[in-house]
Amino acid sequence: MSGGSSVPRVLAIAGTDPTGGAGIQADLKSIAASGGYGMAVVTALVAQNTRGVRSVHVPPTDFLAEQLDAVSEDVTVDAVKIGMLAGREVIETVGAWLRRTRPPVVVIDPVMIATSGDRLLDADAEQALRELLPLAHLITPNVAELAVLAGRAPAARWPDVLEQAREVSATHDVVVLAKGGHVEGDAVPDALVDGGGTRLGGREVVEFPGARIATTNTHGTGCSLSSAVATHRARLGSWEPATAEAKRWLTESIRHGASLEVGGGNGPISHFAGMWSRGGTATRPTAEEVRDQWWDGVRDVRAAIAESAFVRGLADGSLSKEAFGVYLAQDALYLRDYARVLSEASRLAPTLDEQSFWAAGAHGALVTELQLHADWLGDMEPPPPGPATTAYLDHLLATAARGDHRVLAAAVLPCYWIYADLGRDLQARAVDGHPYQEWLRTYGDPAFAEATARAIDITTELATSADDVTREAMWHAFRVSAEHELAFFEAPLRMTGPVPS
Numbered sequence: 001m002s003g004g005s006s007v008p009r010v011l012a013i014a015g016t017d018p019t020g021g022a023g024i025q026a027d028l029k030s031i032a033a034s035g036g037y038g039m040a041v042v043t044a045l046v047a048q049n050t051r052g053v054r055s056v057h058v059p060p061t062d063f064l065a066e067q068l069d070a071v072s073e074d075v076t077v078d079a080v081k082i083g084m085l086a087g088r089e090v091i092e093t094v095g096a097w098l099r100r101t102r103p104p105v106v107v108i109d110p111v112m113i114a115t116s117g118d119r120l121l122d123a124d125a126e127q128a129l130r131e132l133l134p135l136a137h138l139i140t141p142n143v144a145e146l147a148v149l150a151g152r153a154p155a156a157r158w159p160d161v162l163e164q165a166r167e168v169s170a171t172h173d174v175v176v177l178a179k180g181g182h183v184e185g186d187a188v189p190d191a192l193v194d195g196g197g198t199r200l201g202g203r204e205v206v207e208f209p210g211a212r213i214a215t216t217n218t219h220g221t222g223c224s225l226s227s228a229v230a231t232h233r234a235r236l237g238s239w240e241p242a243t244a245e246a247k248r249w250l251t252e253s254i255r256h257g258a259s260l261e262v263g264g265g266n267g268p269i270s271h272f273a274g275m276w277s278r279g280g281t282a283t284r285p286t287a288e289e290v291r292d293q294w295w296d297g298v299r300d301v302r303a304a305i306a307e308s309a310f311v312r313g314l315a316d317g318s319l320s321k322e323a324f325g326v327y328l329a330q331d332a333l334y335l336r337d338y339a340r341v342l343s344e345a346s347r348l349a350p351t352l353d354e355q356s357f358w359a360a361g362a363h364g365a366l367v368t369e370l371q372l373h374a375d376w377l378g379d380m381e382p383p384p385p386g387p388a389t390t391a392y393l394d395h396l397l398a399t400a401a402r403g404d405h406r407v408l409a410a411a412v413l414p415c416y417w418i419y420a421d422l423g424r425d426l427q428a429r430a431v432d433g434h435p436y437q438e439w440l441r442t443y444g445d446p447a448f449a450e451a452t453a454r455a456i457d458i459t460t461e462l463a464t465s466a467d468d469v470t471r472e473a474m475w476h477a478f479r480v481s482a483e484h485e486l487a488f489f490e491a492p493l494r495m496t497g498p499v500p501s
């Protein structure tokens with residue numbers, strides 16, 4: 001594809017269908033469903049619905065030329081799909097533009113007669129259309145259109161369709177996508193046919209078999225198929241995979257057409273049915289939005305921690321030595337298993353970067369634990385873990401055991417984030433004479449602040465790319481861990497009694 005964009009810019013030049021099933025409306029939907037950026041230049045306005053065509057209005061062709069130039073003078077066009085051309089003047093205008101701009105992929109669906117039997121091309125314009133064909137790389141006639149181009153009666157059998165396609169391909173020097181939608185029987189094969197035999201890897205015919213779906217929702221199948229092939233051709237670079245992909249998508253879209261309940265005649269196909277069922281229509285939050293939503297969502301917990309008697313006592317120095325000791329001992333117990341949980345996060349991490357980050361976190365937790373003993377606890381026998389410690393660790397270990405590293409990352413995050421946030425407040429209280437001055441200083445460790453920022457980045461990035469169910473599970477794990485943080489800060493005073501006044 002020229003221009004380097006991974007989304008091909010595809011221009012449809014066609015007539016309208018106000019009911020959205022055929023014509024340029026179907027083209028735009030098909031281009032989008034095939035991963036392209038759709039553009040549209042209207043050749044003719046058609047008053048039609050799923051039951052038939054009522055009338056056709058063809059605007060002046062100098063205005064058509066203006067529309068075409070407006071597009072090509074501004075946008076790199078990676079592929080063009082041409083549908084209804086209405087009459088000779090329109091064909092000549094589009095032909096002149098094609099000769100001037102030479103788009104790299106040109107697919108012409110030589111629309112002549114609608115499924116309903118109504119003419120979409122003046123009878124005297126058929127010769128002009130023939131003269132346009134060598135400007136195309138691929139043409140996609142149905143059985144009736146192929147017969148007109150071959151100057152024969154419509155083929156009833158598939159081998160005869162292929163024979164006519166071979167002739168038309170050789171005569172007009174263009175690859176033909178012959179379509180079996182109107183051939184009798186249970187099969188609806190399509191085939192790429194190259195009468196010259198050089199443009200399909202040396203093969204004359206490449207068939208794409210298909211089973212007929214019992215449905216009346218076939219309005220616009222020809223328009224949709226040709227737009228999808230043009231888009232995939234621009235993406236994939238050759239006709240065979242482009243056609244295979246487009247036919248698979250078309251079949252899926254035909255199958256879901258009836259459920260749209262559009263119109264009382266030949267209804268449309270459901271262009272986005274596959275995407276809707278596989279990906280849904282939900283948008284995803286950015287990493288920044290996740291960050292804000294999650295932090296907002298634990299604001300109550302964060303406030304309750306700041307207002308807890310333990311944290312207030314730690315801040316103003318009124319906390320009893322006994323309660324502080326209980327806290328440190330529980331913290332040491334917590335850190336030992338927290339390190340195991342971080343090791344598991346490292347083991348599950350999909351990238352080397354993340355793997356090493358969580359491993360460093362595990363190591364950091366163990367170093368802190370050892371430091372706690374060296375500086376504060378000495379060789380005191382470890383006490384049994386209290387209920388808050390046990391509950392917090394059970395939550396983390398259970399999340400680790402479930403094996404989804406994204407949910408685990410969310411579960412371990414509050415221990416970084418809330419602790420770092422609280423630390424910013426507490427380290428400012430480490431004034432001379434404060435009984436816990438040394439401890440409060442440890443909150444100011446810049447390496448921990450940096451690790452916290454990275455843990456937030458990693459986890460919120462994981463959340464943006466996760467599906468809705470996983471993102472919800474991540475948020476839940478995060479919120480529950482935050483609540484355990486609060487319980488952990490409330491526990492020492494519950495175990496030793498209230499702060500002496």
Ligand SMILES: Nc1ncnc2c1ncn2[C@@H]1O[C@H](COP(=O)(O)OP(=O)(O)OP(=O)(O)O)[C@@H](O)[C@H]1O
Pocket residue numbers: 114115141142143179180181182188189190210211212213214215218219220221222223225247250251254
């Ligand atoms: N009932 C069906 N079941 C499965 N595929 C179908 C069915 N009808 C048509 N197709 C497919 O739809 C595409 C269009 O084929 P068709 O021969 O109907 O062209 P067309 O007549 O130009 O389309 P339209 O009906 O829009 O005018 C082809 O890929 C064909 O295989």
Ligand SMILES: Cc1ncc(COP(=O)(O)O)c(N)n1
Pocket residue numbers: 014015016017022023024046048083084111113114115116120218219220221222223
């Ligand atoms: C503007 C326009 N272009 C093409 C078709 C052919 O589609 P179908 O044969 O499915 O009606 C159409 N009906 N309207």
